[in-house]
Amino acid sequence: MKLDSLIQKRFAELEDNAKTISESREKDFVTGEGEVFYKVAPPVFTAWATSVLSLLQRIFGEDGTHYQRFSEHYEKVDSGAYKYNAVSTSGFEVCWSIFQSAREDYEGGYLFNVRALVKAEVLDDALEQAEKILNAGYKDPACVVVGVALEITLKEMCTRNGISHKKLDGMNVELCKAGIYNMAKQKQITAWADLRNNAAHGNWSEYNAADVKDFLDGVQRFIADFL
Numbered sequence: 001m002k003l004d005s006l007i008q009k010r011f012a013e014l015e016d017n018a019k020t021i022s023e024s025r026e027k028d029f030v031t032g033e034g035e036v037f038y039k040v041a042p043p044v045f046t047a048w049a050t051s052v053l054s055l056l057q058r059i060f061g062e063d064g065t066h067y068q069r070f071s072e073h074y075e076k077v078d079s080g081a082y083k084y085n086a087v088s089t090s091g092f093e094v095c096w097s098i099f100q101s102a103r104e105d106y107e108g109g110y111l112f113n114v115r116a117l118v119k120a121e122v123l124d125d126a127l128e129q130a131e132k133i134l135n136a137g138y139k140d141p142a143c144v145v146v147g148v149a150l151e152i153t154l155k156e157m158c159t160r161n162g163i164s165h166k167k168l169d170g171m172n173v174e175l176c177k178a179g180i181y182n183m184a185k186q187k188q189i190t191a192w193a194d195l196r197n198n199a200a201h202g203n204w205s206e207y208n209a210a211d212v213k214d215f216l217d218g219v220q221r222f223i224a225d226f227l
Contacts, residue, residue: 010225066102127146158174163178
């Protein structure tokens with residue numbers, strides 16, 4: 001899967017997530033005038049917004065209008081309730097509309113963070129080859145290739161954030177400490193590293209082709225979000 005297709009896939013996933021958030025809203029209260037207010041679950045909204053910010057930063061850069069406007073509106077949303085009216089424009093709906101505008105501009109060809117995208121394009125080519133190898137029935141070399149792509153990605157992220165290069169686990173810890181991603185993502189990368197190490201050291205019975213496919217898909221999403 002080429003980078004452009006991967007990013008469009010990520011946009012589509014986040015759009016679906018936004019629809020799910022909207023559809024799962026719950027009634028919060030009714031005013032004396034009969035106006036109904038709703039609320040959405042803070043953790044779900046936060047997870048979605050974080051992924052959107054990450055994607056917008058990688059595509060347009062932190063100086064990009066979409067990233068800045070989304071960030072500004074996201075910070076204004078009440079972290080305790082995320083209340084919004086079913087009819088009027090709300091904090092969530094504004095964030096959603098900015099996201100949709102960014103998607104339209106991306107699909108229209110307006111890209112700015114070119115260096116990162118070129119790097120991601122090279123890695124995406126490697127992952128495409130890994131997918132072909134996996135589909136041909138060779139899970140072990142495919143797993144090694146995905147592991148190499150993951151390590152290169154972490155090195156690039158460290159370079160970008162002034163962090164020295166280390167072994168994969170060390171870079172993972174430092175990137176989490178620097179706030180580049182959260183503890184949940186660190187744990188996921190640790191699990192990926194274990195899979196990569198098993199492949200590299202010939203422990204091939206410790207995983208199966210489905211594990212490698214999940215590894216491949218996860219690293220593809222990770223590159224789209226963070227590179």
